[in-house]
Amino acid sequence: MTDTLSLAPKTSPRTLPVDDRGGPRQPMLIVEDLKKHFPIKTGGAFGGLRTSVKAVDGVNFTVAKRETLGVVGESGCGKSTMARLLSHLITPDTGSIIFDGEKVGASGGISVRDLRRQMQMVFQDSYSSLNPRLPIVDSIAFGPKANGVKGSVARARAEEILGLVGLNPRQFARRYPHQLSGGQRQRVNIARALAMEPRLVVLDEAVSALDKSVEAQVLNLLARLKEQFELTYIFISHDLNVVQYISDRVLVMYLGQVVEIGEVDELYARPSHPYTEALLSSRPSMDPARRRTEPPLAGDPPNPVNLPSGCRFRTRCALAEEVCAKVAPVLTPLPDSPTHPVACHARQPGAGHSLSPAA
Amino acid sequence: MTDATVTTIAPARPAAPVTPAQGYWGGVAKRLRRDPLTLICLGVILAIVLAAVFAPLISPADPYKTSMMARLKPVGTPGHFLGTDELGRDMLARLIYGGRISLFTGVTPVVLATLIGGVLGLAAGFFGGLVNTTIMRTMDVFYAFPSVLLAVAISGALGAGLLNVLIALTVVFIPPICRIAESVTTQARAEDYVEAARATGAATWRIITVHVLPNVMGPVFIYASSLISVSIVIASGLSFLGLGVSPPQADWGLMLNTLRQSIYIAPGQAVIPGIMIFITSMCFNLMSDGLRGAMDVKE
Ligand SMILES: Nc1ncnc2c1ncn2[C@@H]1O[C@H](COP(=O)(O)OP(=O)(O)OP(=O)(O)O)[C@@H](O)[C@H]1O
Ligand code: SF4
Ligand SMILES: [Mg+2]
Numbered sequence: 001m002t003d004t005l006s007l008a009p010k011t012s013p014r015t016l017p018v019d020d021r022g023g024p025r026q027p028m029l030i031v032e033d034l035k036k037h038f039p040i041k042t043g044g045a046f047g048g049l050r051t052s053v054k055a056v057d058g059v060n061f062t063v064a065k066r067e068t069l070g071v072v073g074e075s076g077c078g079k080s081t082m083a084r085l086l087s088h089l090i091t092p093d094t095g096s097i098i099f100d101g102e103k104v105g106a107s108g109g110i111s112v113r114d115l116r117r118q119m120q121m122v123f124q125d126s127y128s129s130l131n132p133r134l135p136i137v138d139s140i141a142f143g144p145k146a147n148g149v150k151g152s153v154a155r156a157r158a159e160e161i162l163g164l165v166g167l168n169p170r171q172f173a174r175r176y177p178h179q180l181s182g183g184q185r186q187r188v189n190i191a192r193a194l195a196m197e198p199r200l201v202v203l204d205e206a207v208s209a210l211d212k213s214v215e216a217q218v219l220n221l222l223a224r225l226k227e228q229f230e231l232t233y234i235f236i237s238h239d240l241n242v243v244q245y246i247s248d249r250v251l252v253m254y255l256g257q258v259v260e261i262g263e264v265d266e267l268y269a270r271p272s273h274p275y276t277e278a279l280l281s282s283r284p285s286m287d288p289a290r291r292r293t294e295p296p297l298a299g300d301p302p303n304p305v306n307l308p309s310g311c312r313f314r315t316r317c318a319l320a321e322e323v324c325a326k327v328a329p330v331l332t333p334l335p336d337s338p339t340h341p342v343a344c345h346a347r348q349p350g351a352g353h354s355l356s357p358a359a
Numbered sequence: 360m361t362d363a364t365v366t367t368i369a370p371a372r373p374a375a376p377v378t379p380a381q382g383y384w385g386g387v388a389k390r391l392r393r394d395p396l397t398l399i400c401l402g403v404i405l406a407i408v409l410a411a412v413f414a415p416l417i418s419p420a421d422p423y424k425t426s427m428m429a430r431l432k433p434v435g436t437p438g439h440f441l442g443t444d445e446l447g448r449d450m451l452a453r454l455i456y457g458g459r460i461s462l463f464t465g466v467t468p469v470v471l472a473t474l475i476g477g478v479l480g481l482a483a484g485f486f487g488g489l490v491n492t493t494i495m496r497t498m499d500v501f502y503a504f505p506s507v508l509l510a511v512a513i514s515g516a517l518g519a520g521l522l523n524v525l526i527a528l529t530v531v532f533i534p535p536i537c538r539i540a541e542s543v544t545t546q547a548r549a550e551d552y553v554e555a556a557r558a559t560g561a562a563t564w565r566i567i568t569v570h571v572l573p574n575v576m577g578p579v580f581i582y583a584s585s586l587i588s589v590s591i592v593i594a595s596g597l598s599f600l601g602l603g604v605s606p607p608q609a610d611w612g613l614m615l616n617t618l619r620q621s622i623y624i625a626p627g628q629a630v631i632p633g634i635m636i637f638i639t640s641m642c643f644n645l646m647s648d649g650l651r652g653a654m655d656v657k658e
Pocket of ligand 2: 273274275311312313314315317318319320321324329343344345346
């Protein structure tokens with residue numbers, strides 16, 4: 001890192017009130033049966049058929065405090081939709097989100113507004129994420145100001161945070177987004193999220209648009225900030241290597257559903273869902289002898305409007321059998337690893353697949 | 360040791376040009392100063408506006424004084440620099456006074472329509488859904504008619520007079536301005552920075568004023584300034600049809616249309632009001648182009 005700025009521990013007190021309500025053992029986030037179907041019209045000159053894209057279709061997971069949950073999956077599998085659902089930027093059709101023990105939007109729970117203070121997002125497109133007409137210090141100070149922090153305090157704090165993300169405030173604070181490089185802009189976006197003093201940060205492809213060396217710097221910055229501010233991350237990316245580097249646990253999505261969740265080392269060493277296996281083996285291998293010649297994931301994913309019956313992966317799965325077309329597999333822990341749930345008949349005892357382990 | 364020359368300076372980050380703290384409008388002014396064409400147009404518009412405002416002070420003659428003896432004197436006649444019209448009135452005086460009404464009918468409806476159409480478009484774009492459908496479908500009804508026809512129909516229904524011309528033109532300009540505002544707002548609303556602002560839990564009015572409005576104002580403002588010329592021309596047409604100002608009052612459109620009959624006898628005078636309409640519209644158009652460039656920070 002070329003950062004020369006001091007990274008002294010935070011001295012100023014929190015400007016926005018927040019407390020660790022549930023205690024360290026309470027998960028930061030519990031997501032239950034989250035669903036979002038986008039209604040669309042297809043074909044037909046006279047209105048056509050009303051159907052829907054099942055962008056997120058019954059997702060369950062938990063995120064522990066201070067962990068990093070990686071989320072991977074092909075383009076269009078619903079990662080960004082899920083991220084936006086979590087902070088209620090779009091309203092879920094069904095499902096509940098429990099933030100530190102408090103249900104979002106329910107009576108007696110946490111309001112969407114309070115949730116948003118504590119959960120921030122960083123998007124992929126660093127340019128479109130910043131208002132081109134605002135100096136970056138104002139973009140960073142906007143959130144706290146909108147939540148009642150005095151303007152001068154918010155700006156002073158914004159400058160302090162710029163320093164924390166490695167941008168000298170005297171040099172950068174008054175600049176406009178177009179006067180920064182992509183990496184610098186993404187640092188500003190991280191600063192903007194940090195200014196809200198969040199506890200959970202959702203990073204949606206936050207480093208994907210950066211070139212490799214800048215990406216590494218920003219990843220290091222994220223790791224450092226996480227320690228310093230005791231953050232919890234949900235890290236969405238299609239880059240399996242980056243996810244492996246930064247995550248504690250990894251969630252694999254396929255067409256709006258979770259197909260596998262596991263500790264990063266176990267999941268990468270022992271991928272159990274055929275889709276995860278295919279994804280991991282599609283990574284270019286460093287060892288030429290181990291390079292595969294045929295593509296591990298044949299074809300495109302099916303149309304999310306018209307999904308296959310039973311297991312959604314069956315049209316591309318080498319292990320697909322009759323049962324896979326009839327019954328949709330449910331996310332169930334592996335018999336020998338309770339922290340490693342998988343949604344595949346071939347991995348579940350008594351599921352009726354020829355490879356199902358003995359019950 | 361020559362090795363000592365090996366640099367040990369930490370690699371600097373790529374230095375973007377450091378700009379002094381001047382704010383957004385400071386930057387706009389700076390870019391405008393470097394654009395001579397826009398400055399010239401601004402100058403011409405300013406001159407025309409000043410002439411209209413101070414007409415009684417600078418006018419060389421009484422614009423309403425007719426003279427049977429001095430009808431249709433050509434341009435350059437001593438005492439009548441731009442000649443006289445079909446009733447012997449001094450052309451220059453009538454042009455200066457005519458500018459008052461022409462500018463007024465050019466600018467006022469556009470300003471009103473920008474306020475009304477802008478707010479409607481902003482609401483439609485930001486809130487989407489049913490709000491959008493209701494507002495935009497209503498606009499479409501008006502938009503379906505050609506603007507001249509609509510203006511004629513409305514002022515015909517309301518009756519002749521300056522006020523009714525202003526009302527008619529305002530109604531004509533609201534839908535196109537609303538459309539621009541709506542489409543720019545819809546775009547701005549989809550930007551990640553608006554999403555990020557919503558993710559801070561900020562109130563809607565604050566998001567609109569800080570993040571949406573400044574990005575919408577530019578395009579709307581520029582489009583609106585290009586409508587001023589249209590407004591002048593349509594207002595002139597309405598006068599011709601007897602729906603706008605009535606003789607002996609003058610605006611450029613009315614002058615053009617009364618002199619039209621003399622075009623073969625006195626071509627010099629007949630084209631002058633047309634030239635004024637042309638120059639004024641051109642300047643407003645070029646100025647809005649120049650503003651568009653200057654207001655675009657992305658360069
Ligand atoms: N507003 C919307 N209206 C209709 N369909 C939508 C909408 N937003 C997303 N979708 C659809 O939902 C599906 C999931 O989209 P999403 O952006 O969440 O995918 P993603 O996993 O983030 O993909 P990527 O890796 O390309 O960013 C896609 O099929 C997409 O076309
Ligand atoms: S359930 Fe069947 S089709 Fe689906 S992944 Fe498992 S084996 Fe393949
Ligand atoms: Mg995405």
